Amino acid sequence: MKKFMVAATTLALTGAWVAVAQAANVQGSSSNNAMLVIDKSDFPPFVNPLEKAGLRVKYENDKESGTIDIFGGPVTQVRNAAKANEAGAFFAKLPLLPIFNVAQVWYNDQNPTANVYSIRQLMKPPFGAWPEFGGLVVGQVKGTESGQGVYFGEWSKAVSTPTQSDSTDLHMTATDRIVWYVGDNAVTTMPTLVNAQYKVVGIHLTGTNDNLPHAPNLYGGTLTANYSAGHGAITGAISRGSHNVDFNGTAIFADGTFKKDQLIEGRFYNEAAALAGIYTGGAANEHIAFGGSRSN
Structure with a gap:
């Protein structure tokens, strides 16, 4: 249990992109809003909340995770751990305990329209506040960053025993797979x-x-x-x-x-x-x- 707590804490700290900016107009949706919610990021509570585009996971036991900042969390985490456009066993590790792998990660920046970041979670968080999933794929429209970010992707539910070695199975064939989209700066009055x-x-x-x-x-x-x-x-x-x-x-x-x-x-x-x-x-x-x- 102790190593899980350290894992969650260090990931949250390293994944948070701390900045001072005006509140974003976060809008979006998912194919199952009862399980994957689009909202302003508010997690982790001990790091300055950016209130930017975020994802929140709901579970069958009526618990839910915090709303994780997409840019500061998964996007930044994958960029730091993986080599662009390369296959292989790239793992996001704990900064303080680098012998533990938290997730296997990949990213691709070859498409002229969007970068694509993929995460396969290896460690099951111990409490509902920490997000739990099998696979998460994030498309980021090129030229958009935190505060102007536009994201879209797919999500799969956590599996009971994630493969700890190299695997490209993100569990996206599951019947409860969810697709989603969100942006920081939504249009509310449509221009001509x-x-x-x-x-x-x-x-x-x-x-x-x-x-x-x-x-x-x-x-x-x-x-x-x-x-x-x-x-x-x-x-x-x-x-x-x-x-x-x-x-x-x-x-x-x-x-x-x-x-x-x-x-x-x-x-x-x-x-x-x-x-x-x-x-x-x-x-x-x-x-x-x-x-x-x-x-x-």
């Missing part, structure tokens, strides 16, 4: 857009087949957004191989959100310079998280 082009990528089942954490096989495509005087739409598609996600018929609303039936939802960020969202058609293993930035 005329043929605005967005380069967009999608994250789907990282760690399966040839879709490896260090070299993820992303969906990709260009979306076009038009909006004026309370009405707007997104057209286009993102694809991977023979599978397409069609955005035609996606409506844009005055508050900066967009939606297509029960299939697609998302939001614009950073004065509509970026967007992120989720596709939730079919079963959980068909869901896709996507994000991107304006290119014109």
